[in-house]
Amino acid sequence: MSSTPWPFPEIGSLASSLKRRAGRRVRAWARKRQGKDPATATLRSGRVYILPTGIGVTFGIMTFAMLLGSMNYNNNLSFVLTFILIGIGFVAMHQCQRNLVGLELTFAGADPVFAGRSLRFRIAVTNRSRSPRHGIRLYAPDTYSDIHDLQPGESRVFVLPVATGARGRLTVPRFGVRTMFPFELFRSWAWLHMDIAGLVFPAPAAEAPGPPPTTAAHGHRQHDARGEEDFAGLRKYHEGDSPRHVAWKAYARSGQILSKQFAGADTSSQWLDFDGIAGFDVEQRLSILTRWIVDADRRQEDYGLRMPGAEYEPAHGEAHRRRCLETLALFDGGAN
Amino acid sequence: MAGPRGTDGSLLASLPWTLAALVVSLVPHVPFLPVWITGAFLGCAAWRYLIEKRRRLLPSNGIRAGLALVCFLGVLFTYSSISGVGPGSALLAVMAALKLLETRKRRDQFVLLFLSIFLLMSSLLREQYLWSVPYMAAGVLVVMTAWLRMSAGEEQTARRSFATAGRLLMYAVPLAIAMWVFFPRLSAPFWAVPIDTSRAASGLGDSMSPGDISSLSLSGEVAFRVSFDGPVPAPGDRYWRGLVLTNFNGRTWSGPEPNISRTARGEIRPRGEAVRYEITLEPTHRQWVFALDMPTEWSLPRTFMGRQHQLARTTPIEQRVAYEVTSYTAYRTGVDLSPMYRSWYSRLPDGGNPESRELALSMRAAAGSDRAFVEAVIEMFNRDDFYYTLEPPPLGSDPVDRFLFDTRRGFCEHYASAFSVLMRAAGIPTRIVLGYQGGEINPLGGHLIVRQSDAHAWTEVWLDGTGWHRVDPTAAVAPERIESGAGDAAFEGIGETWGFTAPSRWAHQATMAWDALNAGWNGWILGYGPDTQNSFMQWLGMSDPTWRKMMLTLIVLVVGLVMLIGVVMTYRYRPPKKDEAALLYGKFVGKTGLEPRIGETAHAFGLRVCSTGAVPGTTVDAVTDAYLEARYGTGGDAARIRLRQAVAAMR
Secondary structure (H helix, E strand, O other): OOOOOOOOHHHHHHHHHHHHHHHHHHHHHHHHHHOOOOOEEEOOHHHOEEEEOHHHHHHHHHHHHHHHHHHHHOOHHHHHHHHHHHHHHHHHHHHHHHOOOOOEEEEEEEOOEEEOEEEEEEEEEEOOOOOOEEEEEEEEOOEEOOOEEEOOOOEEEEEEEEEOOOOEEEEEOOEEEEEOOOOOOEEEEEEEOOOEEEEEEOOOOOOOOOOOOOEEOOOOOOOOOOOOOOEEEEEEOOOOOOHHHEOHHHHHHHOOOEEEEEOHHHOEEOEEEOOOOOOOOHHHHHHHHHHHHHHHHHOOOOEEEEEOOEEEEEEOOHHHHHHHHHHHHOOOOOOO | OHHHHEOOOOOOOOHHHHHHHHHHHHHHHOOOOOHHHHHHHHHHHHHHHHHHHOOOEOOOHHHHHHHHHHHHHHHHHHHOOOOOHHHHHHHHHHHHHHHHOOOOOHHHHHHHHHHHHHHHHHHHHHOOOOOHHHHHHHHHHHHHHHHHHHHOOOOOOHHHHHHHHHHHHHHHHHHHHHHHHHOOOOOOOOOOOOOOOOOOOOOOOOEEOOOOOOOOOOOOOEEEEEEEOOOOOOHHHOEEEEEEEOEEOOOOEEOOOOOEOHHHHHOOEEEEEEEEEEEEEOOOOOOEEOEEOOEEEEOOOOEEEEOOOOEEEOOOOOOOEEEEEEEEEEEEOOOOOOHHHHHHHOOOOOOOOHHHHHHHHHHHHHHOOHHHHHHHHHHHHHHOOOEEOOOOOOOOOOHHHHHHHHHOEEOHHHHHHHHHHHHHHOOOOEEEEEEEEOOEEOOOOOOEEEEHHHEEEEEEEEEOOOEEEEEOHHHHHOHHHHHHOHHHHHOOOOOOOOOOOHHHHHHHHHHHHHHHHHHHHHHHHHOOOHHHHHHHHHHHOOOOOOHHHHHHHHHHHHHHHHHHHHHHHHHHOOOOOOOHHHHHHHHHHHHHOOOOOOOOOHHHHHHHHHHHOOOOHHHHHHHHHHHHHHHHOOOHHHHHHHHHHHHHHOO
């Protein structure tokens, strides 16, 4: 019996395509109805949707069967049991929807990642009410956050990991928050259109040609790339200075954050030039540049980036690295 | 194969509750289930729990399939059927036990919880006691808690889940009551109800063999309850007619199958006052319908009077039924008996009981008339040393001879049988009526309770010219059996069983109160059928209740209640009360006309306010100090009062 193949394969695919299309329609309708959300949104009851789950449908069928049985046996006590279960169904529906209404969601950023890693969107969910919220979960296409309870007044950051493919700005036009509390009979959810976005750097090339030679400012090759041999003095900390250059002892004494300056640090520089890489296409070149930047940053070397239409003087530090990688991530192909 | 069978202890938070739910729903079935099923279930439950606790492997598919086969065959062998409440609940229990052994994921437990709901339901189909409803509510509460435990996160304690389940159940109860009251009840089932054959029918049988039973068990179980419209008939008139036995094979009396006869009903000539009453009959699993001798009108549908004036319904009585009857304790039946029926009612098997036959012939000859002969036999039972006892010695072959001439000890069946044999031996048409005699009046409920221990057998003889006459030979031997009930007569010599000493009197009163409660329960809750519902709707003010009107009321009520629940929940999720100190400070900020910057402390804001000169510095300091003290310090109420005054003092 079971080995007989389903004779109408078209119907199955037709149904799933219909379902997909209907889902798209509904989501487009919801987006149009709700509009774009600000970075902080509070869920009104009008935008919390609810539908029974598979278990809920089973439960409904079971209670209906019990109702028929009670009618047939004319047994008043099994009527009592049946009606209690039906009542619980109604109560569960309300409780499930109320579990979401009034929640406050705030987009709390996403740290940039290299392509291929998952971009972790942080979304703070706050329960501004006097009752706990149970089993709250965020979701976006193909991804879920962990499930958490929120005590009264509690605010918790949920992480929504989104898989990344290509470099660039990754926008999640829609994510949702859902719950199946109390009995998983119903699933209530709300869609949020905050257009949350994060940056995806190009993936560092696994195999890259050697970086261009490092040139010393005084005309000789730098032997030690670290450039930390000659301590030159302290200067005020700037954002982007490496934590390992912070003068912690001085900080402990004065309470002021200072960075150590090295004479050697100024001496090495390296130009990473987009046009200098021959024999690769644009994306490969970006990957190679990423690899070089990552390596140079790890070695604490100064590097400059020359892109069609943009140029960054040799420097180092987190801010510089970030600036360079951002440029690579958002590079539009130099089509000008 | 080790992967899908391994356990990781993730079910430890919910499994005990699931097991508890199963146990609670199984307990009412235990008295009816074969011991091996209860044992198998408990074994599987304990096994499964230990597996989870020690992170062992679940049994392999082969073992489980083997167990399933064994259990299924076991059920089939025990019940020789798989439909009906008995085998059905046995199968549910077995399925739960086996499902436990393959439950690995949390969601698998849903199946177990559905099973335990079905078990609860089937226990209600089996028995409906007063305590069944609270027990069921407790069962539902445990099932719901288990249900919540299944999806609860680490942060939720079991106590919290239990409280949530209780709260949600409280919301559901008014909905359930509204639906229960207004859901239209049907008068007839859609399809035939499977009969539970696993439970032996208690009460009267369809035949009697006086020589074979050496002890009659006295069951205090209620056979039926009667509420009279007028005065209760005297104990000696309370003969509750059931079935009639006409055939005797030398040992056993048996009766004809119920058969409709309009002539039997039409030939009754009532005399004296009519007695009107309502009987609430417990399920008998037989067709016979009991009524006070002799009924003329009855309200039970599909019920007819047979040729021997016995009432029967076309289908066995599987549920408690209530019906109204009109009876006449004094009556005459028809006076014509065809020769065929005359010989049928006088037939005795060839041979057997020779001494009795001889005695009958000689006594008939001495008496001169049938009526005198009947009186002579009754006189003999009364005069000679015949005794009434519920534990008579067993009788061998020729049981009537042995009884009349040797043992002379017996209960109603022995006397009825011996009397009938004597009558038939003399050619007088005779039949035996099985039913109940007497009953106890419950002073609290005002109704009469007739118990299985009131079961009785008496005879009817045909006297030419006047028809059938009731003759109760037991009354000749033990008149107190008839006058005060079987309960007393059963304790020969001890006599006073009830009401002699205070504790037993209290016990008796408690029994009566419990019975009155049960009678109300049966009438109003279990007996809430189409008629009761109709009159209740009219009492509520619904004129001409139809199912449409009731359904509409039900929908309106349910929608209203659901909205009310919504309001209650919105209230539960209302925003927290803002701190009064924060509110007052907000007022202060509003009066200054400035906006605090993000991250600006109260002190810094105060300085800025002072620098504008809009508000006197002393007021700013007073407000700031009181605010900080009330909000973050230990100042409490005193600081809050200072703050209130300081803010109020501002213009």
